Amino acid sequence: MGGFFGVAAKENCDFDLFFGTDYHSHLGTRRAGMVTFGEDGFSKSIHNIENSPFRTKFEKELSDLKGNMGIGCISDFEAQPILVRSHHGTFAITTVSKINNADAIVEDIIKDKTHFFEMSNGEINPTELVAAMINQKDNLIEGIKYALETVDGSLSLLILTPKGIYAARDKMGRTPVVLGKKDGARCACFESFSFLNLGYESDRELGPGEIVVFDADNAKTLVAPGDKMKVCTFLWVYYGYPSAVYEGVNVEEMRYNCGKLLARRDNVKADVVAGVPDSGTAHAVGYANESGIPFSRPFIKYTPTWPRSFMPTIQKKRNLIAHMKLLPVHELIKGKSLLLIDDSIVRGTQLRETTEFLYESGAKEVHIRPACPPLLFGCKYLNFSRSSSEMELIARVVISELEKGDVTPEILAEYADPDSEKYEKMIEGIRQKLNFTSLRYHRLDDMLESVGIDPENLCTYCWNGKE
Ligand code: SF4
Structure with a gap:
């Protein structure tokens, strides 16, 4: 399935990003990646984690990933996060998604004479597809809203921009997104326990379809949550780690x-x-x-x-x-x-x-x-x-x-x-x-x-x- 962790801090965020992402390792088995943003711009690293755990693969590069904001993911399928340059500026995006109508969305977008790179299995990287959907609209918020509404399946995401991190939860809330906070930093993630040992306390869970933006000081709701929810019951039965809490209920x-x-x-x-x-x-x-x-x-x-x-x-x-x-x-x-x-x-x-x-x-x-x-x-x-x-x-x-x-x-x-x-x-x-x-x-x-x-x-x- 996959999971993600994003952090905005006043200081260097690499330690929190590394361990916060690592605490999502039970949710995916194939790829993992991190992107940071700081004075020197964006830095990115992605690895195959099929035969060795996240920490082993990334610890040597930790010193290269400098910045006070970052997003990371454990992915069961595609390589991500991806870095995108568009009319919204440069941003990094990571998703937890299943896009059943991917072919129809691709056809719709390539009508405008654009293109996608195929992955080795012939499919389009779903995170790239979500980025392309977001780029169809005039601003990031409208773009994220459009992507959440258009996807048949599910979609939750984090977007890292120079100004802050956007977090959005699936329109039916199938997968969770939780906000955490501590002095000088805020985070958003799939698993609520992933930030506890890093000194954060839980702020709140996002509602279905809710979109927020946060920096080290504040989190602001940009799109209010919808009133219909269908959160995955299997999260409690099987996928979730025992220490996880979804909708206030511990696994x-x-x-x-x-x-x-x-x-x-x-x-x-x-x-x-x-x-x-x-x-x-x-x-x-x-x-x-x-x-x-x-x-x-x-x-x-x-x-x-x-x-x-x-x-x-x-x-x-x-x-x-x-x-x-x-x-x-x-x-x-x-x-x-x-x-x-x-x-x-x-x-x-x-x-x-x-x-x-x-x-x-x-x-x-x-x-x-x-x-x-x-x-x-x-x-x-x-x-x-x-x-x-x-x-x-x-x-x-x-x-x-x-x-x-x-x-x-x-x-x-x-x-x-x-x-x-x-x-x-x-x-x-x-x-x-x-x-x-x-x-x-x-x-x-x-x-x-x-x-x-x-x-x-x-x-x-x-x-x-x-x-
Ligand atoms: S409850 Fe079953 S069908 Fe619904 S999201 Fe979870 S695994 Fe899928």
Whole structure:
């Protein structure tokens, strides 16, 4: 998906920019970059972080990136931030986006006899495309507004100019933008915890579609937030780091709530509760606390030699890496009935392999409890490395088999209803395919209750197809 950090300070901002950006490393695996602005103008650095973490790649260059303002990003796809020279002057831009209508926007813009450079996959760099949209209008504010309105998908961004940093949140608020402040500096970022150890305190979260500009002293709203929001619920379930807070709700706490509500509906007699590391662990803590079944760690992630960002693009290799990272603790598995919580089941391949691995290590039973409902629709709004085509989702595979390929939106709506017969059949089909002893998903209503904000403000598209 990606994340960003921007800072405007009275002094040199390189230290805050470096660590603030680094604290977004869990959100992307491919590229990272920073741009600063100071007395000598703009300086930029971008690296591939597929095989080595952000800090290792950038620490040698830190002394070259001088300035009192800067933006940085961790990106799951394109190289960014990019530096642009246009009628708005020179500016640097970084985005967190998914642009479904990119082709139509490109066609519209190249009508005026301009051009784009293609990336090696033949696509246009999405951040460059957003810059081009912004350049269609007479001033930056109108340009940013136009880009937010035009993109089908999602778009949040930071723009660094010699006069200050513009921050804008997606028009439906799918991804967050948070402002922080301390004496002599202000910042804006995706992850609210990224500035805490740098001495900032939280100022506020931007609302959907809100645009602000800030310098070291002040942050000023240029476009007020809209009243409709659909923030991604998966941020709490999976993507977000445990210390993150979105819409005032902490990720770790939400996961405890998920586990608690899962346990309240459950009656299985397991010996221990465990979570699939990392995100499943907090859900499991919540389950164990509520059910009284002891929490344990029957397998441990071996992280010292596996950089977090190492994520091969080929699915088979990714599964192998995921497997190689897990070490069994035989003493905690042998002869035990395990209740295992994962954040979600996408294709099911990885969880099936984990389950086999537990059986091979002597587990008597493996009960699976995903912390969100069955995924029925591919996400249209966010770009993330774990995404799959809709038809690869295990729930869709099973539905297609049960319905002999004839799957209409009405039929899918029935499968999404946890009180329906079709839902029961789908769950049993998934259980058999993945060889679990038992399977019970979190219900959508319980998951929304676990977040605790107005459900109208939460995106639930990937579970029920509602936009
Ligand atoms: S469809 Fe799912 S993953 Fe995508 S934004 Fe909505 S809740 Fe998040």
